[in-house]
Amino acid sequence: MHTIVACSTPPGQSGIAIVRLSGSTVKKIIQKISQKNVPPAKTPTLVSLYDNKKVFDQAIITYYKKGHSYTGEDLIEISCHGNPVIINKIIDLSLQAGAKIAEAGEFTKRSFLNGKISIDQAESVSSLIHAKSDLGVRLSANNLHGKLGRSLRKIKNELIKIIAALEFNLDISEEDLMPQFIPDLIDFIVELEKQIKQSIEYFETTKILTQGASVVIVGPPNAGKSTLFNKLSKSNKAIVTNIPGTTRDVLENHINLSGISLVIKDTAGIRKTTNRVELEGLARAKKEIKNSDITICLGSKEENKKLKKSKTIFVFNKIDKNKPIGNYDLNISALKGTNMKDLTSLISEKLINSNQQQPEVIITSKRQKNHLETALKLIKNAHKNLINSLGLEVVASDLYLVLKNLDSITTITEKDEILNSVFSQFCVGK
Ligand SMILES: Nc1nc2c(ncn2[C@@H]2O[C@H](COP(=O)(O)OP(=O)(O)OP(=O)(O)O)[C@@H](O)[C@H]2O)c(=O)[nH]1
Ligand SMILES: [Mg+2]
Structure with a gap:
């Protein structure tokens, strides 16, 4: 993948601005601009920046080694003075040295593609940046630290256990089923239905808190x-x-x-x-x-x-x-x-409906909500099929699809459109 460059701080004048570069050629590019070897990793170092052998700014550069950076690639952050002329010069010099301008959200997209964060954590970065209340910031930060993944994992583990039990019982005649098997299954489905419904309802509240x-x-x-x-x-x-x-x-x-x-x-x-x-x-x-x-x-x-x-x-x-x-x-x-x-x-x-209970699973994006809504429809279907004794195979196949939808919230999905719709909501430089 080519090396990308972008300013990560808002446009305009400021005390300090941060220009980020990520990719295999960052060291070469910075050596050219600073006319010095890149300092050791994670060691912020003051350097002069040169254009045509003339100094145009003094900046702190920090190098993060491949595997230990936000994107998972070699990454350098340049903290320069926040003047658009200086920022543009650094970007221009990087482009001349072979870098390309980063697209919106491309740093986070690379982090996801390099396995540093999951898709729901990537979405949390976006909602954390845009959150418009204290609680919104807290909820997004929790998800960034993997809370959504962990709470979904708990549900998924239960679901896997149930599907395995269903598979096991498929070959057993109805008379030989354990007497509590079907009532326990119904209890599980009702509880799952309740949890997912609560999460979907709570989404409207989190939307207000974040947007x-x-x-x-x-x-x-x-x-x-x-x-x-x-x-x-x-x-x-x-x-x-x-x-x-x-x-x-x-x-x-x-x-x-x-x-x-x-x-x-x-x-x-x-x-x-x-x-x-x-x-x-x-x-x-x-x-x-x-x-x-x-x-x-x-x-x-x-x-x-x-x-x-x-x-x-x-x-x-x-x-x-x-x-x-x-x-x-x-x-x-x-x-x-x-x-x-x-x-x-x-x-x-x-x-914020104060009587509303905070659910176990808190989602922050429309994409996650769509998956939960599909999962809820499938659970309702499984419930109906179980009550109507339509056969355990049908119930198992509904629950498989529920699992698939819960999986899509947290794990890697290859579809480009999904990725692009998630990452296009970011700002350039993130
Ligand atoms: N006594 C009293 N007068 C009020 C109060 N609120 C508004 N007014 C008066 O009512 C009149 C109309 O107020 P506005 O705020 O312009 O009313 P509005 O609903 O925006 O009117 P439109 O834009 O024409 O639809 C003004 O003379 C206000 O000073 C109040 O609480 N008490
Ligand atoms: Mg008026």
Whole structure:
């Protein structure tokens, strides 16, 4: 494989930037740029960097030997000064010496291909980089250290034992089966079904923790949506007037709520209108309701029956001057700041169902979720076939396929499309 080069730190100016090279010719390339022999492995060393015999920077280079590096190949990290001119010069000189620009995620892809990490650990690197909350970082870090692989291993070991027992009993007539065999098998399948279902449900929570969530404020004109938007995001971005129909476009602000990254959106007031501009604002508001994780509705449950109850918080605003008529989850005054803490607690409770138990197996990617969903369908099938006495061969073949799907979450799969879809989500230099 050719040697690759990329800057691993974000673009722009910074105190220090790190350029990474990986492949069999890294030593030769760095010798050329530093005009010195490469220092011993894992020994950060200060060197001068040369272009055309002229020094253009002083940098620390660290060499990692093949087999002991992130990628599993010879790897060198150059910590240079974070000026794009310097970074580009190092990359250009490396390209002139035969390296190629790394594709997005290529360093991690090589680590996976060289057996340094499994596919689920590679996915954890991506979710760790993108995690938007403390818990999201912790969950991704756990999986990076192999927690997902270990918890799946436990389930797979049980599954293998059951399949082996099934195989053994295939040749035994039904009358000669141990009396507890079928009831025990059903218990096992029910427990497996429960565990996998929990993991799939928990995925939505981890998605919010790693990718952040969106909250949209809707309601009739003049209800105080923009006032609430400004209050929650501690800004003055939205125009507030007592003229109904003030907000037309969807406005967005980013906030951090108890460690969860949220994008909060203000929308146009919902009412019957023929005004073309207002109609467009209304259409946009409806689209936002569909795409958001939580809707804050400044209206009663009775007036907004079309909104999904599980995703909506019904709020009565202007409690400082009016009394609510109808059913609401909470009374607030956005203007005076009354009960705002209760509102933010309700938002985080709704986002992370606090009654939800953390499952044994925590997945962090859509690909892993797809495999678990297929496994769940197969387990349900096995359950049905067992109850309908369709024969142990059929149940065994369903369980084999469950195992295959669990395997695909953690072990090497050769399919290029899967690999590319996993690694294309990385940034260049990782
Ligand atoms: N007394 C009182 N007035 C409020 C409260 N919240 C908002 N208002 C007032 O209600 C009026 C409308 O507020 P906005 O925040 O612009 O309402 P909106 O829902 O965004 O209105 P549109 O953008 O037109 O749909 C303004 O005069 C606000 O000062 C509140 O809690 N109490
Ligand atoms: Mg408004």
